[in-house]
Amino acid sequence: MALESFIQLWTHRYKKYTHIFTAHALGYKARLYFKNVKSRLAKNQKLIAIVRTEHFGDIIAAEPISRYVRSLYPDAHIVWFTKPAYQCLVECNPAINEVFTEFCVTQRDVLFKGNVFDEIFELQFRNNNHCPTCNVFIENPVAERRNINIFNYFDYGNLLEVFAQTGDLIPPKTAFPGDDQPRLYLQDAQRHKVDSLNLPERFVVLHCRSNYAPKDWPSERWEQLVAWLAETYDYEIVEVGQESCLNVSTQSFRNLCGKLTILETAEVIRRASLFIGLDSGPSHLGNATGTFGIILMGSLNNFPDYNPYSGGYGRQENAVFVRQLGVPCRELTFEFVQDKVEQVMSKLEIA
Template sequence: MASWSKQRALWIHRYNKYTHIVGKFRSFVWKYIYLRWLKYKAGNRPLVAIILSEQMGDIIACEPVVREVRQRHPDAYLIWLVRKQYVELVKYHPDLDNYLVEKCPSERVYLLRTGIFDTVYNMHISHRKCKYCPEDPINPTADQIDLTFDNYYNRGDLLYMFSQAAGLPALTADPKMYIPEKVRQRVSSLNISEAPIVIHCQSSHVMRDWPPENWNRLVRWLLDTYPYPVIEVGLESVITEKHPGFRNLCGQLSLLETAEVIRQSHLFIGIDSGPAHMANATGATSILLLGQLFDFVDYLPYSGRYKRGEDITILNNFGHPCSELPYGWVQEAAAQRLGQPKLV
């Protein structure tokens, strides 16, 4: 039975692999034709690519790159290559002319080899491969400054690092998010209480997370102590506390809707994650919980306001993972941000 299960898993992997590879080449051909048509339609305007296809926090943090590139190429047709799940983050940027959905890093390799783009600003570090494809994406500019996955968090915040990987000066600007009115109206229809405390408890990597029991304890204390409602955002909820002042919106919001809820918050409390970058880019006051991540001990991925220490309390028990951050530190930081508790 075990042997059959292994054989079945192997054939499923092979089917997924070759289906992906065939789909990649079809997608590449279609995109190349589409880009040729764009160049024809753009006339004398150069076709300029900005490449940072993932992750959510990286894309939000590197928004100032668009403004920098637009200043350098005021007449260019500016297009951002991005994965499908992150399109919202670039779709409404006023300095972009378009975006192109990237199927996988290997497809990007083939597109760049065609020379279809007149200028390319590639923010990716080398060797972030597709799990199915043999091609190894290389960024010579990142290699030239010795920027690797082993040292990138020791070199500065995300914008500072990735702007240099793209061949730009080390940028330090405040990131922005562009939330259209239709998204604000959708959030308004949710009838969210004014100025809530918004929390985000679970990231894409367990090493960034704080224990669920601590989150539940914190939410219970916040609701018992202050008049503000508490809203949880993200993909999956960790809060089990039952209270009329708590609202779970996990898995119910788009990326920009999540950003709008955070923008409206009285206080955002979260771990190092995409929503924390949203808080930085939307002007929210925040408490962020950090800890050792692999070999990175003293790191700060945020530029702009949070790097300057404005409207932010960063908690980091250096040398320990976020899971070991003392509960009392977070409660004390919240009390300092929220002020005098309500009278009982």
């Protein structure tokens, strides 16, 4: 074995085993911490865990579960488990007492094996319970028993209904029994940041790239849409997201990609006259903030026709789904999308 390969091998092993050791140590530390939390609770007060660690659109979709669990256990100490990047989505939720930002699933596994929590509502299944460094998958027994997995989950309803079923909160394939409108809890920090952007009174927000290519619409058609909107309507066009995929020169277009936090993006969407985007995290921000949405959707893997949303978007009271049965999003023509957008814009103009 060449020296360079030898060094790479042992560097990899060092990082892996350091990670595993850290995960176990943090798991035992968290076990002690929550034992202390539980010792300070009243005699009949339950310690409850809600686990939804990713992605940010999924966490927003699952938000009504926090309020539903609170209604079931009004005196409980409720802890939401999430990845650190998404702590902001739940830390100001009044239905939650505490947010636990996990290091990895191994840490959580070690913690839960201590049997500290009285109830654990697992809102995810195998593919969300994986640490690639530890090479560990954590199963959700409820999801296994109900045969809910990455290949069939939309057969069980929208995301909120699926998560409630994997958490054993509702019977299989039933509607969510509580208020199903997702909410966000925006703070002054986000409002002040967006105030500083000096956005116009009338603007349309676009989100043009998801984290999963089969959900996307080609960039050149987005560019056509921007050009047509700029030429036809007196609205500024604001793009949000992690990274822009557009090459646009019109003066009425503004690129805010990569410049905002998740909640700052939510505040921008909240102030917009209209949101146009994909089945992705920002569309869940639109649903939660109440901005009317035009959502470009297509067939997805095993799901020729699906609806990820609850609330106003899910019932299409506050959104229009732009799709054709069995047609992937990338195959939607510009003319088809343009017609749907024009119908909504004409109503905005009248209003």
